[in-house]
Amino acid sequence: MNASRKDDHVRLALAQHARNSASDGTSPDSGTGPGSHGRANQFDDVHFVHHALAGTDREKVSLVTEFAGMTWPVPLYINAMTGGSVKTGEINRDLAVAARETGLPMATGSMSPYLKDPATADTFATVRHHHPHGFVMANINALATPEQARRAVGLLEADALQIHLNTVQETVMPEGDRSFGSWPANIEAVVAAVDVPVIVKEVGFGLSGRTVRLLAGLGVAVADVAGSGGTNFAVIENTRREHADFAFLEGWGLSTPAALLDARGSGLPLLASGGVRHPLDVVRALALGAHAAGVSGLFLSTLRRDGLDALVTRIHQWLEHITALMTLLGARTPGDLKSSDLVLTGDLNNFRTQRRPAPFAPPKGT
Template sequence: MTGDRKDDHVRLAHAQHTTGTEPPPGGPPTPNQFDEVRFVHHALAGTDREKISLATRFAGVEWPVPLYINAMTGGSPRTGEINRDLAVAARETGLPIATGSMSPYLKDPGTASTFTPVRREHPDGFVLANLNAEATPEQARRAVGLLDANALQIHINTVQETVMPEGDRSFAHWATGIERIAAAVDVPVVVKEVGFGLSGRTVRELASLGVRAADVAGSGGTDFARIENGRRNRPDYAYLEGWGLSTPAALLDARDCGLPLLASGGVRNPLDITRALALGARAVGASGPFLTTLLDGGVDALVRHITTWLDHLTSLMTLLGAHSPDALADCDVLLTGSLRAFSLDRDLVTTAEKGVTV
């Protein structure tokens, strides 16, 4: 049953990214708050391309690029093949990679072979194992050990579980569970949402639990409320589609809240990567665009896709005069539209001192 559910997730996510993001004929485009983040163009700010470094530091380790393949899948033969191909693309491009939730492995050790290709195909890369907050410390150690993982990603997904027909309905103990896991494993723990965003209040609480970093993972990309609603006998949770904070809103809300931030959710192109880094992310993750490219064109197409994104990111940093990903946070950024309104309502960054102006 778990394998069928994982295959359903892949099928529905692929459909969402190939059809669900297209506007109706003559209709408005699907909103994405990354479009409300604009760089102030300074015509003499540009630098020399050869001075650009894409390297960034995360969890005490230098990543060669500020881009990673975020958690997607695992638990069935088909998803095992997808994990293998994603890992090959990560190896060829130098990207860190996170597995999908390894809960199927904890329930059935026979599914280990759907996750182990990630480490086998990317032997020297940065690999994040992935579990939910229900895992015990012993299970967390098993997951990390299976992949010789460099970090453990714990996903929190109350909205998804609420809509999921067979989902959990008890969440009050999750914070305690996260704290116990963080104290039990020998690798950094990263907590991420699954597309509904982490608020500043949540990030501050995570910092108090011993978590080392947070992936804000906001709305705008794969919508798991929509996916799980599509799996119900009666799709009666449609009103939760679009719930949560967008990735730009979450980054603004969680700035200076005690943890290094990663960003994912709704990332469509290299400009969105640049925007997220300018709003304070250390690195940026993508899932849906990479999955779509892989399923439609294969590994070679995905390698070309990632390589092109990295090339364009270098070009954008060159014209902005940012010699490193961290330096993008010093660029002048304007917030517009609903994101500007959100920032004002939340009394967030309102001066140019931090490079962001509303």
């Protein structure tokens, strides 16, 4: 069941990305599609004010980003996708090679299959094997025990541990979990049990500022806001339901730019993933407060459609374009982009002006 589900997720995610890109007449690799399941992408509501004399010298620009005691060579990473079956193991292998050739950090998909069946270990361990000196993140769910967390980290000799939050996905998933109350205490126990930084991420529905403040209190090191705009797991899981009766949740969640606005100043360094279509979106995310931006579905689509060499070429091109945009904006480091002059429009600006955060009250027992 786990292997079949993982293969289903890849198949449905690829179909979703192709459909989204085609829905407004763009090609799958143009990076200008409308976002998650046909919704407008709120990165398009983020505009830089152009200052004609703000530019710097290209040779003075560094892509190195530092946060939570970690140093990454670039502010771009391959985010959690897959593993657990023969086919997905091959995908992890190729993604790891691409990460190695371009210097990108990389996360595996959820390692729940390995924790249930050690026979699937190679479908995840291939990431460390093919990216031996890179920054690798293991990935577990919020119900994993401290012992399971240590096993996941140990298998990959991981530099960090991701814990993914996916209550919406689990709610729609036919065989999903239905009990979420223990998640904060479980996360806190895992943080205390592992000797690597813990990064908590959503799976495409966004982390609010309230959630990030709670995570900071649990000892988490970094939050990946992982908002809507990319792969939509409510759509994927609803497709797997016999009657597709959860369609009303397909628009649920915060976009990645909205989540960044909501979570800034909440006590943790932020990463951004979900709906990142091109280098300009990466730079937009950095300007909104992220230390790096993650990509999943778009890189997977490139790999499966055009092959490994094409993916490596594409990532190198992204890094060149990010450098060019930073040069244009006068940002010598990714962190300098936080001082950019921005104008927010459309739905994102509506969110910013209308949002009235509720008072933060940690759940009892945390």
